[in-house]
Amino acid sequence: MNEHTPVTRAPAANEQAKTKNLVREYYGKVLTSSDDLKTSACCTPGALPTGLKAALANVHEEVRAKYYGCGFVAPEHLEGARILDLGSGSGQDAYVLAQMVGPKGKVVGVDMTAEQLEVARRHQEWHSKRFGYCCSNVQFVEGYIEELDKLGLEPASFDVIVSNCVINLSPDKAAVLAGARSLLKPGGEMYFADVYSDRRLPAGLKDDPVLLGECLGGALYWGDFIEIARAAGFADARLVTARPLSVDDPAQAAKVGAARFFSATYRLFNISDLEATCEDYGQAVVYNGGIAGHPDVLELDNGSRFDTGKVVPVCGNTFHILTQSRLAPFFTPVGSFATHYGRFASCGSKSPVGGGESAVASVVVPGASGGSCCS
Numbered sequence: 001m002n003e004h005t006p007v008t009r010a011p012a013a014n015e016q017a018k019t020k021n022l023v024r025e026y027y028g029k030v031l032t033s034s035d036d037l038k039t040s041a042c043c044t045p046g047a048l049p050t051g052l053k054a055a056l057a058n059v060h061e062e063v064r065a066k067y068y069g070c071g072f073v074a075p076e077h078l079e080g081a082r083i084l085d086l087g088s089g090s091g092q093d094a095y096v097l098a099q100m101v102g103p104k105g106k107v108v109g110v111d112m113t114a115e116q117l118e119v120a121r122r123h124q125e126w127h128s129k130r131f132g133y134c135c136s137n138v139q140f141v142e143g144y145i146e147e148l149d150k151l152g153l154e155p156a157s158f159d160v161i162v163s164n165c166v167i168n169l170s171p172d173k174a175a176v177l178a179g180a181r182s183l184l185k186p187g188g189e190m191y192f193a194d195v196y197s198d199r200r201l202p203a204g205l206k207d208d209p210v211l212l213g214e215c216l217g218g219a220l221y222w223g224d225f226i227e228i229a230r231a232a233g234f235a236d237a238r239l240v241t242a243r244p245l246s247v248d249d250p251a252q253a254a255k256v257g258a259a260r261f262f263s264a265t266y267r268l269f270n271i272s273d274l275e276a277t278c279e280d281y282g283q284a285v286v287y288n289g290g291i292a293g294h295p296d297v298l299e300l301d302n303g304s305r306f307d308t309g310k311v312v313p314v315c316g317n318t319f320h321i322l323t324q325s326r327l328a329p330f331f332t333p334v335g336s337f338a339t340h341y342g343r344f345a346s347c348g349s350k351s352p353v354g355g356g357e358s359a360v361a362s363v364v365v366p367g368a369s370g371g372s373c374c375s
């Protein structure tokens with residue numbers, strides 16, 4: 001595939017197999033822990049959000065040592081939820097989320113690399129004992145995230161699908177998003193951290209084992225990601241956070257040239273009413289509080305902040321999200337879709353680059369410098 005090939009077209013089967021083999025080798029054999037990473041792409045620097053710190057302290061050290069994620073994938077209000085983790089690796093996010101969904105919820109992790117799955121599965125009982133659960137609420141399934149329909153998972157059965165630094169590694173990102181959408185309940189969401197570039201990358205980069213393995217060579221140009229998401233039925237991708245990544249290793253930097261990379265967290269709601277643009281129907285919502293950890297303010301994305309008790313004007317899409325998702329019980333909607341008043345003025349940015357559709361300086365935090373920020 002080159003920069004002129006439509007990004008929604010699947011690569012040939014042999015090309016896909018080549019990419020998967022390179023990635024499996026990297027995560028199964030080359031890396032033994034996050035100390036082995038050569039760049040800061042598959043790392044999560046910075047302070048942990050409140051609530052995650054305690055949950056992370058309950059995760060086994062071997063699982064944590066093999067964590068290669070690039071963001072936090074724990075959206076609000078997960079109690080009792082069914083969560084699917086695409087590319088669950090050694091299981092850190094799955095075990096953190098298992099505590100957030102509680103004993104009545106469930107987390108299913110999917111990964112293709114036997115070595116990663118072995119670590120994740122070996123510590124299952126240890127974690128359920130640590131959490132004080134009678135039995136494990138986590139399951140790890142071996143498989144490809146491009147073939148989610150082959151894993152025996154019930155369609156439309158998940159509240160949330162997370163993924164942490166994985167989809168960039170996939171040779172068929174359109175298939176991943178389409179498969180994920182069909183596993184989400186109506187109103188459910190994909191909430192995931194990944195690596196994006198500020199431009200379409202030369203095709204050769206994704207064949208470089210280190211660049212691909214370190215989540216750079218297969219990174220999507222963010223604008224193509226928005227298109228792929230739309231084609232999969234996620235009309236309105238919402239950017240939550242973004243930060244620039246540095247490629248300081250001289251050998252890797254020479255290969256990527258002028259391309260810039262970002263770690264970004266997006267949320268994609270499975271709501272068929274969503275439009276491609278934010279439109280103004282004169283609506284508003286009031287956040288009534290009540291979501292654990294968010295007594296005073298709830299931030300849906302980089303452009304939507306809701307102070308408790310305040311009437312906040314919203315676009316039609318945000319209105320749909322806050323009346324059709326699991327967040328609906330915490331909001332009072334005001335208005336209807338009866339009259340259209342034109343384009344909604346401020347809907348946040350979809351670009352992690354900070355210069356695309358509109359700047360997102362407020363959500364870009366300084367990236368770590370040096371080789372691997374995990375070391």
Ligand SMILES: C[S@@+](CC[C@H](N)C(=O)[O-])C[C@H]1O[C@@H](n2cnc3c(N)ncnc32)[C@H](O)[C@@H]1O
Nearest residue numbers: 027067068069087088089111112113144145164
């Ligand atoms: C960068 S690591 C991230 C692992 C985990 N999410 C974490 O945060 O530690 C990427 C993981 O995705 C898995 N993976 C990559 N491509 C995949 C694919 N096409 N299907 C299934 N798993 C895949 C790899 O085996 C690896 O465990």
